[in-house]
Amino acid sequence: MENLILSLDRWIHLLSGITWIGLLYYFNFVQVPAMAAAAADKGGPGPAAISKYVAPRALLWFRWAAVVTWLSGAVYLHSAGVYSLHGAFTLGIGQHNLALTTIGMGAWLGTIMIFNVWVLIWPNQKKILGLVMATDEEKARARRVAFLASRTNTMLSIPMLMFMGAAAHGLPY
């Protein structure tokens, strides 16, 4: 029974993680360049449709997928016999356990990333999308902070995925 619950939890972690990081890559590789192109295309339809119909839906799935990913990951670290929550977040220092140090590095990167989502990206996106009141100056600053936090998460996702996978399958050395 415990194996079944752990397997389901790991499955949920992978599904929600793909939803989260997939949307993160959508924002960075597709939406940001598309908004810039739409704003520059004076005769075109403009970026309004993206910000009104696409971005709010993408952000909804993005931020809640981040929560499900983090929580299901924490449950797994706590419950799977080979790991422990405390051991992972202390990077298995002194335990000479490569899998624990590796998953811990992934867990720390994922934790920094969910912080960026809820503390830097989402509150600033609310200003950009007009869900909360903001002056043009505040919106310009919000755009910059949200952009850099999103790009930081894209960068952090690269080692995060390496170490999440490597915990179970080994590092290249």
Next chain:
Amino acid sequence: MNPLETISGTIIAGVVLTIILAYLIYLIAG
């Protein structure tokens, strides 16, 4: 220039960070 301004810079920074952190893991647990 901030590497995060461009997609290619972001990916290169991510790969460099991966190598640095992998070395750190090697030092801690290797």
